[in-house]
Amino acid sequence: MLFALSGRCHINGRNAGVADSWDEIAVWISIAPDALKATIDEYNVGCDRGHDGIFAKERQYLRSLRTSFYYALKCSPAFLGTIGGIRISYLMEVVGASDNPLPGLYAVGVGTVGWESETYCGVMSGSTLGFAISSGRIAGENAAQYVLRKL
Numbered sequence: 001m002l003f004a005l006s007g008r009c010h011i012n013g014r015n016a017g018v019a020d021s022w023d024e025i026a027v028w029i030s031i032a033p034d035a036l037k038a039t040i041d042e043y044n045v046g047c048d049r050g051h052d053g054i055f056a057k058e059r060q061y062l063r064s065l066r067t068s069f070y071y072a073l074k075c076s077p078a079f080l081g082t083i084g085g086i087r088i089s090y091l092m093e094v095v096g097a098s099d100n101p102l103p104g105l106y107a108v109g110v111g112t113v114g115w116e117s118e119t120y121c122g123v124m125s126g127s128t129l130g131f132a133i134s135s136g137r138i139a140g141e142n143a144a145q146y147v148l149r150k151l
């Protein structure tokens with residue numbers, strides 16, 4: 001994955017490269033200079049128009065890459081988990097299409113949905129582990145009460 005920037009700023013580290021031209025950056029990241037130039041040109045045209053037709057990047061972040069120095073960062077995506085799936089009540093009961101609890105069926109953790117916004121909240125690190133633990137406890141307590149009521 002390549003992140004490219006332009007303008008004067010300071011980056012240190014073995015995964016960051018800096019150059020006067022995109023051709024030098026292309027050599028550093030081992031791709032054809034023409035291919036990188038076409039990508040950058042396409043992105044810059046999108047900036048000029050105020051619309052990123054490829055990734056729909058928000059307009060406020062559309063800044064053209066025309067002023068050296070140019071920087072490239074080598075990054076690797078990391079997959080930490082998924083959130084969403086089974087709908088639950090506040091008692092961790094699995095609920096059906098009409099929000100009706102399915103008796104004796106509980107779900108917890110990141111396989112459930114409705115307790116988190118559309119994406120993992122980076123400013124509240126620990127929310128998924130926290131929910132895994134607290135939802136497990138709540139489900140366990142309610143499952144035990146369900147069984148006791150059946151006895």
Ligand SMILES: Cc1cc2nc3c(=O)[nH]c(=O)nc-3n(C[C@H](O)[C@H](O)[C@H](O)COP(=O)(O)OP(=O)(O)OC[C@H]3O[C@@H](n4cnc5c(N)ncnc54)[C@H](O)[C@@H]3O)c2cc1C
Pocket residue numbers: 079080081108109110111125126127128129130132
């Ligand atoms: C590298 C990394 C870093 C992370 N850092 C953070 C962090 O800093 N803060 C944070 O909040 N979250 C973090 N997370 C996410 C967090 O670890 C998970 O969201 C959390 O562990 C989910 O817990 P869970 O109990 O819902 O699911 P899981 O931990 O996935 O537990 C599900 C369990 O079900 C078992 N299972 C699956 N299928 C079956 C089956 N058919 N039968 C029986 N058992 C089955 C699995 O083996 C597993 O033990 C990180 C995740 C990773 C990978």
